Amino acid sequence: MMLELQNIHTFYGLSHILFDVSLTVKQGQIVCLLGRNGAGKTTTLKSIMGIAPPKRGKILFKGEVVSGKAPYILCRKGIGYVPDDRRIFADLTVYENLEIALRKREGRQQWDIPRVFELFPSLQKFSGRKGGLLSGGEQKMLAIARALVGNPECLLLDEPTEGLAPAMVAVFRDRIRLLKESGLTVLLAEQNVKFTLSLSEYAYIIDDGRICHQGTVAEIQENEAIRTMCGI
Numbered sequence: 001m002m003l004e005l006q007n008i009h010t011f012y013g014l015s016h017i018l019f020d021v022s023l024t025v026k027q028g029q030i031v032c033l034l035g036r037n038g039a040g041k042t043t044t045l046k047s048i049m050g051i052a053p054p055k056r057g058k059i060l061f062k063g064e065v066v067s068g069k070a071p072y073i074l075c076r077k078g079i080g081y082v083p084d085d086r087r088i089f090a091d092l093t094v095y096e097n098l099e100i101a102l103r104k105r106e107g108r109q110q111w112d113i114p115r116v117f118e119l120f121p122s123l124q125k126f127s128g129r130k131g132g133l134l135s136g137g138e139q140k141m142l143a144i145a146r147a148l149v150g151n152p153e154c155l156l157l158d159e160p161t162e163g164l165a166p167a168m169v170a171v172f173r174d175r176i177r178l179l180k181e182s183g184l185t186v187l188l189a190e191q192n193v194k195f196t197l198s199l200s201e202y203a204y205i206i207d208d209g210r211i212c213h214q215g216t217v218a219e220i221q222e223n224e225a226i227r228t229m230c231g232i
């Protein structure tokens with residue numbers, strides 16, 4: 001088991017946002033977390049990353065309890081995070097954005113700058129351009145590339161397809177598939193059921209801060225009643 005959430009409850013101040021959320025991601029899997037706007041997808045990823053730590057419940061990474069640990073510790077332990085708002089450094093070039101995130105790890109296949117340039121050739125083309133001048137899609141590529149050069153074992157990806165044109169969505173689908181083939185484990189938060197269908201076998205649906213269904217993505221795609229109930 002790579003990642004395990006056991007009955008977590010997360011609050012922002014006094015607002016109770018996540019209720020008893022449990023999910024598991026096995027090594028090498030792409031598991032997705034589907035849900036409408038405001039359902040709690042981002043909050044779940046922030047809970048895992050220690051940005052919005054849960055008040056109750058446990059989070060385990062490779063069998064070790066990590067809930068309550070600071071984000072930089074989780075990053076060091078091998079969890080990579082690609083936030084939905086990308087958070088790239090606007091005044092640094094593409095290359096510099098990657099350079100500051102580089103982190104070598106012992107005994108594993110390494111992601112480095114040449115390798116992420118191979119994955120996203122447009123980043124190589126614009127390697128001297130300031131991050132803030134990139135298009136939305138290019139910034140998403142840079143955010144993923146930046147997480148990869150930190151050499152995570154498990155990647156948390158928040159809505160990679162949001163706001164992308166269909167042709168670009170296809171590019172991201174392709175690339176995420178390559179990441180899976182390279183052995184990376186991924187927890188993918190998405191609203192786009194069709195996009196996740198071709199990438200992942202298993203999905204959790206979250207609604208109103210609660211997991212309302214779990215099953216194969218194909219089953220969810222076919223079952224309109226489930227999708228209507230959970231608003232996706």
Ligand SMILES: Nc1ncnc2c1ncn2[C@@H]1O[C@H](COP(=O)(O)OP(=O)(O)OP(=O)(O)O)[C@@H](O)[C@H]1O
Nearest residue numbers: 012015017035036037038039040041042043044191
């Ligand atoms: N910093 C915050 N303070 C208070 N409430 C928040 C905060 N961030 C999010 N919320 C609330 O928590 C709930 C879950 O939000 P979250 O961002 O996790 O949803 P989401 O599923 O990621 O939605 P989207 O698809 O729009 O990104 C929403 O009701 C939202 O208004």
Ligand SMILES: [Mg+2]
Nearest residue numbers: 041042043084
């Ligand atoms: Mg979100």
